[in-house]
Amino acid sequence: MSRQDPPSVTTDRLPPGEVDPQFADSLKLFTVVSRAHAALHEKAREDVARHGLTLTEFAVLEVLYHKGPLLLGAIREKILASSGGITYLVDRLADRGFVERRECQEDRRARYAALTPEGVEFMHRIFPEHAECLQSLIDGLTPEERKRATELMKKLGKGARDAEPCGEASSEAEPG
């Protein structure tokens, strides 16, 4: 079944207020990024699920594997989770013996998370497979396309983060 893709989200059957066709491309880009992300995420999720991990758990292990021990707040920034979420994640990984908390001498409020030897060994075993999985997911793109896609997504992400919050009357932000 060829997915006779509809002309565009906008022109099908638009009640009173039409959508300016200039919006069509933003809607389209938003959708297509969402779907690409969903596809990558889903395949990657299945891959790590074979080892009984969620993708976020894997993300924590990966960042610790590649960066060494990190403060919980630093992990939080890297994997974009909430404070409570990090506690929860590290708890689960600690229960499985992959991660341990360590005191921070300079700041006794803070904690490091670090891979245990078991965690290191585990990642050493599964990481290459996972990397290969990701590799297979982008095989459809040529090296140049990958490079270009990476650049564009970087720029898109930055632009979106820098955009002012929608629906605000261009408020003056305080420059810290």
Add this chain to the structure above:
Amino acid sequence: MSRQDPPSVTTDRLPPGEVDPQFADSLKLFTVVSRAHAALHEKAREDVARHGLTLTEFAVLEVLYHKGPLLLGAIREKILASSGGITYLVDRLADRGFVERRECQEDRRARYAALTPEGVEFMHRIFPEHAECLQSLIDGLTPEERKRATELMKKLGKGARDAEPCGEASSEAEPG
């Protein structure tokens, strides 16, 4: 468990802090797509949250707004949710008076979801704002970049969906 098919890559030492350069681009692309998506998603979420909606709720309203009444299963395909999730979503939207279920004459198991007049009016009011919000998020890209990004994400998504499940015997031929 010797399903440990040697990934035929650097299964050799992968000390913390180093990533095989061969995988660097796939990891990078994965990350950058995730982050772009997260940024877009977060801003869009904030936008619709002003109206007390989640993004998924908005997605349902939007697809009904643009396509007209749809079977629940059709909505499920479009917004990539689970069967239980659709029931839950439509319940919430029905509680708010934006959506109603309708019988399907041809198949009495099935149900349509359709916007109520209030739902249409609501979307008529908020959709243009939201479209403008999305527009502002991609303003950092030139029109050519948007076009290219759309193409590349489309191709990436398709490639990822078509990829064989990771971690399965690679001796198998492609699924027919």
Add this chain to the structure above:
DNA sequence: TCTAAGTGGCTCAGTGCTAAGGTAAATCCA
């Protein structure tokens, strides 16, 4: 017709996560 298999949606238990609030520690500043 009757039966078996397949399908669409609903129920419900469980999960991963967030957001708000709390505590202890660090930092700022009069």
Add this chain to the structure above:
DNA sequence: TGGATTTACCTTAGCACTGAGCCACTTAGA
């Protein structure tokens, strides 16, 4: 020094969502 503020993490309540199992209905086949 000492109070106020900020910061780092933890706790808790609750939410959005999934997935398995279910029923009602449809479809295919004998």
